[in-house]
Amino acid sequence: MNDLPKQPAASDPANELASGNSTIDPRDFRNALGTYGTGVTIITAMAADGKPYGITCNSFASVSLNPPLVLWSLGVYSSSLTVFQSASHFAVHVLGTSQQALANKFAKSSEDKFAGIDWTPGLGNAPVLAESVASFQCRSVNRYHGGDHVIFLGAVEAYAYNTGEPLLFARGTYGRFLADDERKKSS
Secondary structure, eight states, X not given: OOOSOOOOOOOOTTTTTSXXXXXXXXXXHHHHXXXXXXXXXXXXXXXXXXXXXXXXXXXOEEEETTTTEEEEEEETTOTTHXXXXXXXXXXXXXXXXXXXHXXXXXXXXXXXXTTTOOEEEOGGGOEEETTOSEEEEEEEEEEEEETTEEEEEEEEEEEEEOSOOBEEEETTEEEEOOOHHHHHHHO
């Protein structure tokens, strides 16, 4: 661990975004990014053949309130990339603290991630999972290539939420939000 700023050596701007041309160590960069706590989501879509697909994702973010837009990204080598690229809709599910096992299930490759999972078809038949803290049903608006990921932009057409406690992820582990008043009580 080093608190000194990590700066790449001056490089040719034409090659700056080219794969393998960065002077930044990928593992160390990932460690630095891991200090930023995120929520944990599962993104779902329905394949053309009627099979549901889903992945655990922490790259979800809001883009705009008016119009309501969100984004998330998926690695270009993901086995489900073509499903998400072809789907008219996707659903984003913000997981609660009691759903860590579900996050782990959807983070791993599996023939049927939906076995034993309570879900209903939503807009565009994208699976909507039961009991998430929030869900956003989105129409796929656009896709952008960004390095080794594809960034999906979605127009939110329906959403729901409750007062459940969201599951968080930082430094490679799950956790929960501790409000100031809870912190003071535990001190």
